[in-house]
Amino acid sequence: MANSKSAKKRIEVNERNRLRNRFYKSSVRTKIKVFFKNLESYKISQNPKEKEELQKILSSVYSLIDKGTKKNIFHKNAAARKKAKLAAYLKSA
Template identity: 40%
Template sequence: MANNKSSKKRIEVAERNWLLNRSYKSAVSTLMKRCLTAVSDYTQKPGDDTKTAVHSSLNAAFSKIDKAVKRGVLHRNTGANQKSRLSAVVKQAIEPASTRA
């Protein structure tokens, strides 16, 4: 337990930051899962509406990853790795479909 005022304040600040960081990480993982789900939907049934859903979910995930990196929630290499992973999955799903059509 904290013995003085400053250490009590540090505990409160750490708790606040932990909650904010947790919400950012949760949002990033949720948006990544949404993007991967949109990609699997597109591979099941290719079309213009599913393709736009893939791109919009990819943009939302990229935006949230960039914001998390900017705030210091994620390390920049972790953010780059996640963005690279998402873009590779999207490219692999969309490129072969466009060459087949």
């Protein structure tokens, strides 16, 4: 248990940051899974409406990744790598 006031504050701040980091990382992973699920169905059907839906999902993933990068949850190069890979998957479909 923390003894000093500053140590107690560090514990609180670390817990707050841990929860914030967990939210962004898990949300990005979940959205990426949804993206790949829809990508598979788009590859089969080649429906233009599904492509629009994929674009919406991709933009929401980009948004979460960018917000996480701004808050130092993702490193900027890691975020760029994730976004580039997703874009490449969509382009190859």
